[in-house]
Amino acid sequence: MKNKSKFLYLSPVVIYAIVLILFPILYILFLSFQTNDNYGGIIYSLTLNNYIKIFDIVYLRVLFKSASIAFITTVICILISYPFCIFISEKKPNVQKILITLVMVPFLTNSLIRTYGWIVLLRKEGVFNSILQALNICDGPISFMYNNMGVFIGLVYTLLPFMILPVYSSVSKIDKKVLEASEDLGANAYHTFTKVILPQTLPGIFNGSLMVFIPAIGMFFIADLLGGGKIMLVGNLIKNQFLVSRNWPFGAAISIFLIVITFLLVKLYKKTGGNMDDLGGF
C-alpha cells in the first residue's frame, strides 16, 4: 500500500524521465548503429562504422581541441571560484546567502540571450573597446571575440555558477575549529591550506569540474556566436551532423561517445575515493 502511494507521488518525475530523457537516449543509441543515405535518410542496418569514423584524424583533432578548451575553461573557473568562495564563506551568514543568490540570478535569463549580450560588450565597436579607447588605454580596437578569447570569455561566464555552487558548498562546510586545531598543532597558513582546506574541498572542486567540463564540450552556440564559427567544438560537430550534413547516425555516435566518456569520468572519481553524495547524487 505504502509503496503504491510512493510510486504515485514519484510518477510525474518517472514519466518525465522516461519520455524526455530515456527514450531520446535510446533512440540516439539506436541511430548510432545505422547508416545514412546521401539525402539525409536512414538506412536500417547494424554497423559500427559511425564509431570507427570518430577515430579519423580530422575528428580526433576536433575532440582534442574541444577537450583542451573545456579543460582550460574548467581551470579558469576553479581559479576564479576558489578565492571567491573563501571570500564569501568569511562573511556573515546573511551576507553569504545574498551573495550566493546573486550568483544564481543570471539563470533567470536564457544563456543564448546572455551570449548575445556579450557581443554588444565585446565587438570592435562594443562597450569595452569604446571605453578603452576613450581612456586612451589602447589605440586600435582589441579583438575580444571571433577568436579563442571570445569562446573562453563566453564559456567561463556561462559556466562559472556551476563551479561556484559546489565549491562554495564544500568550502562552507569546513569547520572553523578544525582550522584552529591545525594552527594549534603547529601548521602554518600554507600547510593549513594544502593539508586541511584543500583536501576537504576536493570533492566540491571535482563536482564543479564535471559540471563545467562536460557542458563546455557541448556548448556549440557560444563557439558559433563568440568564436565566429571559426572554432569547431564537439558540440558544433554534433549539431552540424544533425542540421547541416544531415548525417544523423554519425551525430548520434558522437553523442553516445560523449555520454560514455562522462560516465567514465564519474567512475574514475568514485575509484579515487570520491563520494557520490558530494556530486548531488548522480
Place this chain on the structure above:
Amino acid sequence: MKKVMVKLDNVKKDYEGKKIIKGISLDIYEGEFLTLLGPSGCGKTTLLRTISGLEKVSSGKIYIDGEDVTDVIPRKREVNTIFQNFALFSHMTVEKNIGFGLKMKKVPKSEIKTRVKEVIELIQMEGFEDRKPTQLSGGQQQRVALARGIVNKPKVLLLDEPLSSLDMKLRKQMQVELKRIQKKMGITFIYVTHDQDEALSMSDRVAIINNGVIEQIDTPRKLYDAPKTKFVADFIGESNQFNAVVVSTQNDEATIKLEIDLEIKVKNNHYDVGEKLTVIIRPEQFRLAREKDITNCFVVKTKEHIYSGSFTKVLGKVGKKEIEFIIYNDDDYTKNEEVKLKFSSDDIVILEENNEE
C-alpha cells in the same frame, strides 16, 4: 618549590567593549591538573583560548615555562588544545590525525611512526589506525582527539569540556583514563568543565570562575570544606546559607543571631557586635539532636523525604526558611513532622559578608 608552568598576570579580555575576562592572575604548576569550573558564559573557553593564543588578550601578560608568550602566535606556543567538538581532520585516518602535529614540526618519519604507535597503545585503540573519524564512535573520536594533543608532548594541554558530549558511563570511564594518561605523561593539564563532580574527582586544584573573575582557587577538599565566598559555597555541593548578625562576644565565643530568629554560639573570630555574617551549614553537617535544650539547636518542620540508597535527604522549614539535611540509614530516625537538629560549630563555615546590604 614547585615550578610554575603557566603564569597569568592580570589577564583581561573584552569583546566589542564588553568585559569578558576581568583581570585573572593565576599560577599553574608543572604536572598539575588544574580545572576551571564555572557557570555557562563565565569566560572559561575565552580564558583557555588566550592561553593557546587563539585569542589575543586585551591586557595583561601570559608566561609559559617562564617565557612571555603574550604576543606569540599559537603554533609557536608549546601548548595543545583538545577542542570541545573534537575538531578532527575528517579526511585523514586516525594515524594521520595523530601524527599531524609531529609532521608539522618536521619530526623524522620513523620517529613519528613509533610515537604515534605509543599513544595509540596508550589510548587503547590498536587496530583503528586506518579508520577515518566518521567510522569511530564518540568515545573513540574523543580518545583520538586526546592522542593528537598528547603525542606532541606539549608543556601544557588545554582541554575544553572534552567529555561533555559523552554519555554518563563512557564519561566516567574516560575520566579515569584521562587521569591515568595525565599521570603517566606528566603533562600539565588545564581542564574546563561545568560538571562539578568531574572537577572535584579529577583535579589537583580547581579555580572557580564567575563573571570573568576567579572566586577561589583551591584543592577540591578545601573548596568544599572552606568556601571563601557564598558563590563558591553555593556552586560546590549543597549548602544552607543564613544571614546572621553578631549579638555579643565573649573571649573565644560569640553569640550570633540567624535570620530565622535563632541564636547560636560559634567560635569568636575577632567579631564586632553588630557585624553582619553569613553562616553556611552543609546538609550532612546537621545531626539529630537528642538531649534537651542544648545550644545550637534547630527545630525543623519536615516537608519531604528523598530516599537515596545509603541516606535520605530531607527538605524542611525553620520558620519561613527552607533547609535541607541528611539522615543516614543507621540513624535512629522515624519519619516525623518535627525534628530537632544540632551541628558542631567547628565544622560550619562563617563568611564575613552578608546578603542584606
